[in-house]
Amino acid sequence: MVDNAALGALRAAVQTAIYRTIGSEGSHRLSFQNWQRAADLGIELPEASAWLYEWRPCTADDRGGAEGARIEAVPMILVPDHDADIEQCAAPLLTEDRLGLRAVRAEDAFSGYTWYDGLPRVTGLSFATEIDGRQIHYADGDVIFPDILSGRVPMITLEVPVVRCAASDEPIVTLCFPVDMLVCANGGTSLDETHVFVREGASIAPAALAQKIEDCCFAYDEDCISDSWRTQQRDFERDARKFANELLLGADEALAENIRAVFAEEVQWMIPIGRRLTLEAHQGDVRVALTANDADPEITTA
DSSP states (O other): OOOSHHHHHHHHHHHHHHHHHHHTTSOOOOOHHHHHHHHHTTOOOOOOOSEEEBOOOOOTTOSSOOOOOEEESSOEEEEOOOOHHHHHHHGGGOSHHHHSSEEEEOOGGGBTBHHHHTSOEEOOOEEEEEETTEEEEEOTTOOOOTTSOOEEESOEEEEEEEESSTTOOSOSEEEEEEOSEEEEOTTOOOGGGOEEEEETTOOOOHHHHHHHHHHHHOOOOOOGGGOOHHHHHHHHHHHHHHHHHHHHSOHHHHHHHHHHHHHHHHTGGGSOTTOEEEEEEETTEEEEEEEOTTSOOEEEEO
16 A cells, blocks of 8 residues: 555545444543544544553563552552562552552553543652662662672662652652661672662571562563473572572571472472381492381481
8 A cells, every 4th residue: 555645535434434443332442642643534533431450560570570469449659660679669658658659560552631640640769778888879780890799788668759740850859778687689680780789687498588589580581491381480599599598597597508408309299108118328338218107117328
């Protein structure tokens, strides 16, 4: 087809028919740009229905993002998209109890509608902490220097600047919340590139920290030589658990927990139901005792 005046007229006729059909439905979710196009064609439509999806933190492995419940007819606050590590670490604080408003995911396509532009909004999320006297700031695009080591820190603070509406530039308030843990992926997906900080005095289970690390950092590598999603996820989960144990537990306790985890994953499934395995290892000498229900232990040495 040749893009000439006739084709332009046909395009306008088709769009007019579409917008008239949408208008007969009584409500719509057109973007502001499409709504304006309908007006240009002489089709008067109400503004898009004033509801948005509940804000939920994405994970590094999300395909298409996290979608929450439909929120309407309650006071809302817009939260823009951030990197997975920022969203995951901020998520426990972005609740109605803490913000006073229901957090919803920002949708730029609705910018221009009266109801959307009138909503208060978070302009960004960032974290601040102090390590060895150095002030550290972490937000989208920031990188923690390699010479800074993961570990316990005196305080971690989440800073949430809030503006009144789309027409406002200056925050009406910057909310500050104490945070128990901060995972900094530094724009990557490898544990070798990740920094993890835990507030001194915070009671965090290694399993909870390992899950947070996985949510912030693990992303499936689609390269065929990287093996299946399940294998990649299992390997990352194991490494994250080991990382968390070593960060939160004493050296001996972390070692014992890492050995216990490897045993549970690699050996325990081989023990028959109703049998008990006892293992003792010392300087290369391994003694295994397999006890039956009504029999003496069968001891083997490796």
